[in-house]
Amino acid sequence: MANIAAQRIKREFKEVIKSEEVAKCAIKLELLNDSYTELKGEIAGPPDTPYEGGNFVLEIRVPETYPFNPPKVRFITKIWHPNISSVTGAICLDILKDQWAAAMTLRTVLLSLQALLSAAEPDDPQDAVVARQYKENLEMFKLTAKHWTNVYAGGPFVNSDCDDKIKRLIDMGIEEHQARVALSSYNWVLERATEQLFS
Amino acid sequence: MEESMTTSQGGESDMECSDNEFYDYYNSNDDIDIEQIDPRNIDPEYFEYNCLLEEQVDRLLNETVETLSNNLQIPPSLAKVLLHSNQWNINEVTKKFNDNSTQTLIAARIEPDAPPSSLLLTRLSSYVYCSVCATLQHFENFHNLSCAHMFCNECWTMHFEVQINQGISTGIACMARDCIVLAPEDFVLKHLQRPNMREKYQQFSFQDYVKSHPFLRFCPGPNCSIVVHSKDIKAKRATCNQCKTIFCFKCGCDYHAPTDCHVIKKWLTKCADDSETANYISAHTKDCPKCHICIEKNGGCNHMQCYNCKHDFCWMCLGDWKSHGSEYYECSRYRENPNIAHESVHAQAREALKKYLHYYERWENHSKSLKLEEQTLEKLRSRINQNVMSGLGTWIDWQYLFTAANLLAKCRYTLQYTYPYAYYMEGGSRKELFEYQQAQLEAEIENLSWKIERAETTNRGDLENQMDIAEKRRTTLLKDFLDE
Ligand SMILES: [Zn+2]
Numbered sequence: 001m002a003n004i005a006a007q008r009i010k011r012e013f014k015e016v017i018k019s020e021e022v023a024k025c026a027i028k029l030e031l032l033n034d035s036y037t038e039l040k041g042e043i044a045g046p047p048d049t050p051y052e053g054g055n056f057v058l059e060i061r062v063p064e065t066y067p068f069n070p071p072k073v074r075f076i077t078k079i080w081h082p083n084i085s086s087v088t089g090a091i092c093l094d095i096l097k098d099q100w101a102a103a104m105t106l107r108t109v110l111l112s113l114q115a116l117l118s119a120a121e122p123d124d125p126q127d128a129v130v131a132r133q134y135k136e137n138l139e140m141f142k143l144t145a146k147h148w149t150n151v152y153a154g155g156p157f158v159n160s161d162c163d164d165k166i167k168r169l170i171d172m173g174i175e176e177h178q179a180r181v182a183l184s185s186y187n188w189v190l191e192r193a194t195e196q197l198f199s
Numbered sequence: 200m201e202e203s204m205t206t207s208q209g210g211e212s213d214m215e216c217s218d219n220e221f222y223d224y225y226n227s228n229d230d231i232d233i234e235q236i237d238p239r240n241i242d243p244e245y246f247e248y249n250c251l252l253e254e255q256v257d258r259l260l261n262e263t264v265e266t267l268s269n270n271l272q273i274p275p276s277l278a279k280v281l282l283h284s285n286q287w288n289i290n291e292v293t294k295k296f297n298d299n300s301t302q303t304l305i306a307a308r309i310e311p312d313a314p315p316s317s318l319l320l321t322r323l324s325s326y327v328y329c330s331v332c333a334t335l336q337h338f339e340n341f342h343n344l345s346c347a348h349m350f351c352n353e354c355w356t357m358h359f360e361v362q363i364n365q366g367i368s369t370g371i372a373c374m375a376r377d378c379i380v381l382a383p384e385d386f387v388l389k390h391l392q393r394p395n396m397r398e399k400y401q402q403f404s405f406q407d408y409v410k411s412h413p414f415l416r417f418c419p420g421p422n423c424s425i426v427v428h429s430k431d432i433k434a435k436r437a438t439c440n441q442c443k444t445i446f447c448f449k450c451g452c453d454y455h456a457p458t459d460c461h462v463i464k465k466w467l468t469k470c471a472d473d474s475e476t477a478n479y480i481s482a483h484t485k486d487c488p489k490c491h492i493c494i495e496k497n498g499g500c501n502h503m504q505c506y507n508c509k510h511d512f513c514w515m516c517l518g519d520w521k522s523h524g525s526e527y528y529e530c531s532r533y534r535e536n537p538n539i540a541h542e543s544v545h546a547q548a549r550e551a552l553k554k555y556l557h558y559y560e561r562w563e564n565h566s567k568s569l570k571l572e573e574q575t576l577e578k579l580r581s582r583i584n585q586n587v588m589s590g591l592g593t594w595i596d597w598q599y600l601f602t603a604a605n606l607l608a609k610c611r612y613t614l615q616y617t618y619p620y621a622y623y624m625e626g627g628s629r630k631e632l633f634e635y636q637q638a639q640l641e642a643e644i645e646n647l648s649w650k651i652e653r654a655e656t657t658n659r660g661d662l663e664n665q666m667d668i669a670e671k672r673r674t675t676l677l678k679d680f681l682d683e
Pocket residue numbers: 329330331332333334350351352353354
C-alpha cells in the first residue's frame with residue numbers, strides 16, 4: 001500500500017511543480033522526507049480577501065493508505081478564519097473528510113483550501129469564536145483577519161490601532177499572541193479583553 | 200414464524216399493488232382473529248413478532264431481492280441497492296421505477312446523474328492510465344461502474360479494503376472526484392479475493408440491510424445475533440427468544456413504556472450529562488448519538504461524522520450538526536465558560552434543577568430498588584430451598600412466590616419509566632390524571648414488595664390478591680397513556 005502512496009506522491013509532486021499555479025506563485029509544494037510521507041504546502045492568500053498578500057504554510061501528512069484515504073492537512077501559519085482553528089490550525093473541509101475521492105490530488109487539496117480562504121462557510125465552523133464574529137460583525141472580522149495576515153503571514157496591511165492595543169496588554173505582562181487572541185475574540189475592545197485575561 | 204414468512208412471500212409475488220393493498224397485506228394476520236376478542240384491547244403491551252436467525256433473515260431479504268429483480272428485469276445486485284435505499288418497500292420501488300426508471304436509478308446512486316463523458320470511453324491505445332495509482336496498464340486490467348470512471352483492478356481492491364476496514368460496505372462509492380455512484384455487491388465481491396475481507400464485507404452489509412429494513416431489529420443483547428421481525432413498527436416490548444433480552448422494538452433500547460422513544464432518549468442524555476458532564480466532555484471516545492456505535496476523536500475538528508451511520512453531530516454537545524448552523528456558539532461557549540450566568544437566570548435554573556431532581560431521584564430510586572429486589576429473590580430462593588429440604592412443601596408449592604417476584608419486577612420497571620414521562624409532560628388535567636395513577640401504582644407496588652419480603656408469613660391468597668391489584672393498576676396506566 002505504501003508503495004502506491006509513494007508512487008502517487010512522486011507523480012503529484014512533479015505535476016504541481018509544472019502546474020500553472022506554481023508559475024503564478026499561487027501554490028507551492030515541498031518534500032520534507034525521502035519516504036514521501038511528509039510535505040510542506042504553501043498557498044498565497046487570494047486577492048480581494050483579507051488574506052491577500054499573505055503566504056500560508058500547511059503541514060501535509062500522507063497516510064499509508066493514501067490515496068484511498070485523504071491526506072492529513074493543517075495550517076502551520078496562524079490564521080483567522082471560520083473554518084480553520086485559530087489555535088491548532090485544524091481545518092473543516094469536506095474533501096479532507098468523507099468527500100475525499102481517491103482520484104483527487106494534493107493539487108486539488110491546495111486549490112480547495114485557497115478557495116476556502118475566498119469563500120468561508122460560517123455555518124460549518126471549525127472555530128466558533130471566529131464564525132460568530134464573521135456572522136455578527138463582518139467588518140470586524142475582516143479587520144482581524146487582515147491583522148493576523150499581516151503579523152503571521154507577511155501580509156502588507158499594518159493596523160497600528162491593533163498593534164497599540166496589543167502593546168498595552170504586553171505592558172501588563174500578557175504574552176503577545178495571547179493578547180492578540182483575547183482582543184480578536186472581543187472585537188478589539190480593550191476592557192473586555194483585559195477582563196477575560198485577568199478573570 | 201416459518202408460516203408467516205411463507206404467507207408474506209405468497210402475498211408479494213402476485214401483488215399488483217396500490218399502497219392500500221400494501222398495508223392490507225401487512226396486516227393480513229389479523230383476519231383470522233377478527234371474530235375473537237382482539238388481544239390488543241385487553242393487553243396494552245400486546246405485540247406480534249418473530250425472532251429470526253441470520254439465515255432466516257438472509258432468506259427473507261433475498262426473496263424480496265429476487266422478486267424485485269424479476270419484476271423490474273434488473274440484476275439482483277442492483278435490486279438490492281434499490282431496496283436498501285428505499286427501506287425495502289418493494290411496492291414503492293416498483294411504482295417509482297415504473298414511473299421513472301432513470302430517476303429512480305439516479306436517486307439510488309446506481310446511475311450517475313449526468314451521462315458518462317464520452318472521452319472516458321474512447322481508448323487511443325490498449326494502454327490506459329490509472330489516475331489513482333499513477334500507472335499505465337493494459338485496458339483489460341480496468342473496470343468501471345455505470346459512471347464509466349475507469350480504474351485498475353488493484354486500485355478497486357485497495358479502495359474496497361480500506362473502506363471495509365473503516366466499517367463501510369453498502370455505502371462505498373466510485374473513486375472519481377464528485378462521483379457518488381455506489382459499488383453494488385457483485386462488483387465489490389468480484390474485486391475481493393481475501394476470504395476475511397469478503398466475510399467482513401458481507402457481515403457489514405448484512406448489518407446495513409437489517410438496519411435499513413423497517414420490520415427488522417437486531418437484538419441488543421450482548422453477542423446475540425437474533426433479529427426480531429415485526430410488521431408493527433411500534434414502541435412495544437420484544438423479548439429475544441435466545442438471550443431473553445427485553446427491548447423496545449421501535450428504537451432497540453431498553454423497553455420504556457409508557458415513555459416515548461424520543462422522550463426516553465432525551466431523559467437518558469440529560470441524566471448522563473448532569474451526572475458526569477466533565478468526564479463526558481474530556482473523553483476521547485463517545486457514542487454516536489444516532490446509532491450508538493463508539494467513535495474516536497482523532498482530529499481537532501468538532502464536526503463529527505459517524506463512520507457507521509453517517510450522522511453528522513457535534514462532539515461537544517452530541518447535538519445534530521444541522522442545528523448548529525446558527526447556535527454553534529452557544530454550544531461551545533457554555534462548555535468553555537460555565538461561569539457566565541446571569542443572576543435572574545440563576546434563580547430559574549435552580550427551580551428547573553429542583554424539578555429535575557424530583558423526578559430523577561424517583562427514577563434512580565426505582566432502578567436501585569429493582570436491583571435490590573433481585574437480591575431479595577436470591578435470598579428467597581435459598582430460604583425456599585431450605586424449606587423444601589426440611590420437608591416444608593415442594594418447589595411447586597412455592598412457585599407462586601417466584602411468579603410474584605417476577606410480577607413485582609415488571610411493575611416496578613414500568614413505574615420507573617413513568618417518571619421521565621411525567622417530567623416532560625405539560626401541566627394540566629391529563630398530567631394530574633397521570634400522576635394520580637402513577638401514585639396508585641406506586642402504592643400497590645410498595646405493598647407487593649413488602650409482602651414478598653415477608654413471604655413466609657404472608658397468606659398466599661392475600662399475596663395473589665395484591666399481585667392482581669398491582670398488575671391491574673399497571674395495565675390501566677398503560678392503557679390510558681401508552682401510544683397516545
Ligand atoms: Zn490503479
